[in-house]
Amino acid sequence: MAQQATASAKPGNEAKVKDAIEHLRSATQDLHKSISDAAAKRSGVTKADVAALAEKTKSVVRSAKATIDTQKGNVAKHLTDAVKHLEATQANLSDSLKATGTTLDTSVKKGLMEARASAQKISEAVAEKRAANSAKTK
Amino acid sequence: MRNYIAAVFDDSRKAYEALHQLWELDGSGDITVHGTGVVHRDELGLIQVDTKETHPVLGTAIGVGVGALLGALAGPVGAAGGAGIGAATGGTLGMIADLDRADTRQEAADETGFVLGVGQSAVIADVSEDWTTPIDSRIHKLGGKVYRRPRSDIRDDAWYSPAYPYGYYLYPYEYVPPPYAC
Numbered sequence: 583m584a585q586q587a588t589a590s591a592k593p594g595n596e597a598k599v600k601d602a603i604e605h606l607r608s609a610t611q612d613l614h615k616s617i618s619d620a621a622a623k624r625s626g627v628t629k630a631d632v633a634a635l636a637e638k639t640k641s642v643v644r645s646a647k648a649t650i651d652t653q654k655g656n657v658a659k660h661l662t663d664a665v666k667h668l669e670a671t672q673a674n675l676s677d678s679l680k681a682t683g684t685t686l687d688t689s690v691k692k693g694l695m696e697a698r699a700s701a702q703k704i705s706e707a708v709a710e711k712r713a714a715n716s717a718k719t720k
Numbered sequence: 721m722r723n724y725i726a727a728v729f730d731d732s733r734k735a736y737e738a739l740h741q742l743w744e745l746d747g748s749g750d751i752t753v754h755g756t757g758v759v760h761r762d763e764l765g766l767i768q769v770d771t772k773e774t775h776p777v778l779g780t781a782i783g784v785g786v787g788a789l790l791g792a793l794a795g796p797v798g799a800a801g802g803a804g805i806g807a808a809t810g811g812t813l814g815m816i817a818d819l820d821r822a823d824t825r826q827e828a829a830d831e832t833g834f835v836l837g838v839g840q841s842a843v844i845a846d847v848s849e850d851w852t853t854p855i856d857s858r859i860h861k862l863g864g865k866v867y868r869r870p871r872s873d874i875r876d877d878a879w880y881s882p883a884y885p886y887g888y889y890l891y892p893y894e895y896v897p898p899p900y901a902c
Contacts, residue, residue: 611893622772701892702754709722709752709848716850 602649603657603711607704609642610664613671614697620690627690629679635693636675643668646704653707657714660707667700721849722754722871726793726835727859728842732760734862735841736900741858742845743894751855752848755890759786760841767836770897789844792874793867794835835867846871846890 616638620631646668650661674693678686727738735758746753760768769786836842849855852868859866 614892615895618772698892705752705754705892706848709754712749712752713848713850 602645602652603661603704603708606642606645606649606661607701607708609645610668610697610701610704613638613642614694614701617671617690617694617697621687621694627678627686632675632678632686632690636672636679639668639672639675639693639697643672646700656710657707660703660710664700664703664707667696667703671696671700722847723849723868724789724793724844724846724871724874725855726790726842726844726867727855727862727864728836728840728867729862729864730840732758732841733900734864735760735843736896738859738862738864739843739894739896741862742843742847742855745854745858750849754846754848755892756843756845756894757786757890758841758843759790759836761836761838763838765838770895770900772895772897786844789874790835790842793844793869844890 613635617635620627620635623631643665646661646665650658650665653661671693674689674696678689678693681689727735729735729738739756739758742751742753742756745751758770760770762768767786767790847855852866856866
């Protein structure tokens, strides 16, 4: 069971790495939430919103890339996929900064879909990591 | 194992309590939650999905996905109704007029009623779990009933269609709309 794996995880690098993936997951969930909130605004998303989201995405991409280097196998693969979606989020938000009206909204929505996909991939990495830790303790 | 679950309750507040419990189990590492959503079936038999009302296109996808997934959770018998109920939900959200047909809604109500009855609410989730006890015990304690199917089974079903994007309408974090937030 994953909780037992968590409780019995060895201190040191492994524990730090696990924390890094879970922190990355929280950051990506938060990014998705922020884009979703901006997209749901009745008054419409503003350039200032998009600029802040683009910065946030940039920071999450940086963290994700750093985390991949510490992982192997399927966990690394899921994280690599997540980075691709995060980069696509970033690209869509950059497009939004140059757009207006419907084009702006569409780019933000595309960014939202990509952020959702990246959150899913990171969740898969977390599940993979927890399952591996659980198997080790059995 | 990766599963789709539906935890069904008579009370919508209990569904939100269950949603919170699922994310709590995720936080403790007992399960991994990939996405969640909460749906209600009103007195007319229509499925309402709690969302942030983001985009018409996304809204329609949410409706179709939820309906198809409810059908999938009911097993192969519920599959046809699932597709129908998805269409009905799209209609409920007012996104596509063609889908808002009374006969489609009725068919959906008849065929998937055994998963989500009139007046009931459900939390739907995509989860990875090593065993079913953590979720089952929490949901039963809240008075709910759990429906569960492996994700791979659903994808292997002959009627499965990528047109019903299950994974794309579930929130990847705990989302509680204002009327239910404490």
